[in-house]
Amino acid sequence: MRQIKHPSIDQVELTDIMYALSEPTRLEIVGRLANAGRKLTCGELDLNRPKSSMSHHFKILRAAGLVETLIEGTEHMNALRIAEIEQKFPGVLQSVLTALNKS
Amino acid sequence: MRQIKHPSIDQVELTDIMYALSEPTRLEIVGRLANAGRKLTCGELDLNRPKSSMSHHFKILRAAGLVETLIEGTEHMNALRIAEIEQKFPGVLQSVLTALNKS
DNA sequence: TCTATAATTCGATTATATTCGAACTATAGA
DNA sequence: TCTATAGTTCGAATATAATCGAATTATAGA
Secondary structure, three states: OOOOOOOOHHHOOHHHHHHHOOOHHHHHHHHHHHHHOOOEEHHHHOOOOOHHHHHHHHHHHHHOOOEEEEEEOOEEEEEEOHHHHHHHOOOHHHHHHHHHHHO | OOOOOOOOHHHOOHHHHHHHOOOHHHHHHHHHHHHHOOOEEHHHHOOOOOHHHHHHHHHHHHHOOOEEEEEEOOEEEEEEOHHHHHHHOOOHHHHHHHHHHHO
C-alpha cells in the first residue's frame, strides 16, 4: 500500500502556507477538514468541481504542508496537519480557521 | 494634496490578505513596516528592486487592506493597518509577524 | 518657472496558476 | 481475472502575476 510523500514540518515555508490559503476552494477544503474533526476523502468534500481540479488543489495543500493524505484501500483520507503547523507557526492556521468560521 | 484610495476594512477579504502575504518581497515589506513602528517611505525600505516593481507590490498590499499610504509632499508614507486587520481577523496578521521575526 | 525628487502608470515580456477532459494507476471485491 | 471505484497524471487552453525600463504625475524648493 504505497503512501504519498509529504514535506517534513521543517521544510514548510510560511509563504507556501499563505499561498495555499489564498485560493477560495482551498480555503474551503481547509475549513471543512478542520470542522469535520476526522479524516475526509476527496469525494466527501464534494465542492462540485472536476476530480482533476480537486486533485490539483490537494497537491498544493500537501506541498504547503497543510494537509496529510493517507491511502486506505481505494480512498485517500485527508487530514489537516494542524498540530505541527501550530507548533511551527503558532496562531497562524488557528486564527485563519477562526476567521473562516465567522464569515 | 491628493490622497490614495484604500478599501474600507469591511471590504477586506481574507483570501486577499493571504495572497498579499504569499510573496516574499511583500512579506518582507510587511515585516519591516511592523518592526519600524513608524511610517516608512517606499525608498526607505530599499529592497534593492526597481521602483516600478516596488510600486506594484505596494499596490497589492494596499488593495488587500494591509497597507495605508499617505502622501506627504513628494513622499508616500506607508503604515500597516494592523489595528483594523486585527479587529476583523484576530491573530491572523499578528501571528504572521511573530513567525516572521523568528525566522 | 525650472529642476530635482518620489513614486505611479504604461506596456511588453516572461513566468506561474487554474481549469478540466481524457487517459492512467491502484486497490477492493465479485 | 474482470469490474467498479477513488484519485492522480497528462496535456493543452486560458487566465493571472511578476518583472522592469521608459514615460508620466505631483510636489517642494531654488
